[in-house]
Amino acid sequence: MAASVPDSSDSRNHLRKHPPPDTLIAVDGVFLGFATIVLVILVGFALGHFGVLDMAGQRVLAEVAFQVGSPALMITVLSTADVHELFSRNLLATLAGVLVPATAFLVISRWWWQLPLSERVIGALASSYVNAGNLGLPIAAYVLGDAALVAPTLLLQLLIMQPLALTVLDHDRRGGAFRWGSILRRPLTNPLTLGALAGVALSATDTTLPPLLRDPIELIGGLAVPAMLLGYGVALRLGPPFGGGAPAQVAVTSVLKLAVQPAIAYACARWALGMDGHALLAVTVTSALPTAQNIFTHATRYGRAEALARDTILVTTLGCLPVIALAALTLG
Template sequence: MSGVVAGFSVIFIIIAVGYVLGRRDVLGPTGEQVLSRLVFFVATPALLFDSLAHADLSVIFSSTLVVAGGSALLVGLCYLVVARLWWHRAIPEAVIGALASSYVNSVNLGIPIAVFVLGDASFVAPLLLFQIVIYSPIALTAMDLTVLHDRSPAWYAPFVQPFRNPIVLAGLAGLLPAVTGWSLPEALAQPFHLLGGASVPGALLAFGISLNGVRVLKRGESPRRDVALATVLKIVVQPLVAYLIGRYLLDLSGHALLAAVIIATLPTAQNVFTYASRYQRGMMLARDAGLVTTLAAVPAIALGAALLG
């Protein structure tokens, strides 16, 4: 339980600092947008490259990857079906909602909770790889094709567009050293490490700045029904799906099953708000879902640990 408290305390403190910066207008009227773009185009690609370049592929490609990837895709698809077929949401907003309901905060919450609650940070690695190499490219390509093009894209656009996205490129580039065993010289690797260190706090600060002057879940402004659906899917359904996949398809038990469920219960990543800010679509949905799922995840993780631990 101490790991849960410690992990969430870090998040809330940095978000609070961002809120104060926004409240006092320290970074000016465009501070949140500039910071979000810095995180999207520079810091996050550097973090992904640095993380994957040193990854142990034998740990990453495990049953945990199947649980993490399968539960995220199934839950995201559930949101898309409801948002598109029943609520008739536009594709960009539906994609942001799908990410809000299934894209796990695997770095700034996942790592400390994996260390303090599960006793091993490697439990987060498969999920991190899945989100970087598979989930983000799919979602960002959909956003690129539906937001950044005023006319119908060419037939080859879905194949070309991912290679124009800095996050996708960084993830793929980071896999090359991991696969080949080649290491960058320290003088070249260190800049990626330093720049990547700004990704998590930068995203949290931008999120805090966005809370200034707004009321979360405000009637008439916030897409409250969308936020509610994303929250239920993220905090309730995704852990349940992870349990079913792990227990009945992969025959996991004990600590391995506990790890799969706890990781799936982690709240929406602040990356989702960064993506929404980049494309200026679904920002209130990403912001409100990020905050609500973060608050709801505290008792949910504690309950999951008590039931399965």
């Protein structure tokens, strides 16, 4: 999400596809995308430092992004995605890259640290849920030459990973035994899932909303990314010190995200699925993206593992820059 998703159809088309970039342009695109995000986070940091926003304001930003901005953004992004890409080899390699680190954290956190279920879920997301929106779209456009290449990752996360995780988080917060009827209904009451399903339905039916509906949705969706990034910056300044009392957990989630996930996706794509060239680069780069800011939004909303999510996002956002640059240089 270089920054936010463009508001107009012309700008979306511009972002959507470029000729395949040469190596230097690709690396420049990586730095541009990261610089944009870091600068917005620094604005949030300054707002917290100078007392413009406190932690209560940060939570308001997180709630607005979760309840209103992100669902609108999902409609905007997914309504123009190719849903047929959901069944591509790209998706299979991406899925393998997600399952290994997420499962590894769930096992380690259960048997080593004995964390509660909701904290294990946040840690698993931090280890495998990539920033496919506010960073993935521009990186795919300027590094890979086609923003549509990030669509399989977006769909996997928004339609499968996120609903399952939020269902568990909702259930854990409310308590009680698992009931399949409740489990199946609960994702349909989540605004992010509803927004994603609406976007996919529009794409699958090739439906274009009238301007009276489309323009307000795009405008509201445009606040999701800035709200997440500003709120994250406020939390960096006013939240617990870096490490949050669990540096070992941050180290594990960061290694799983920065090293294990892209390595597994690359290995699966190259040796199991026979992918090479630009397709192999696309899988590797999207899997090497840092942990998404909305994981911190979820952690804040549910009051679970907030420091772990915040610190993993910071470490992986800084650490993935050389990983993606290396992938662009060696595979591009």
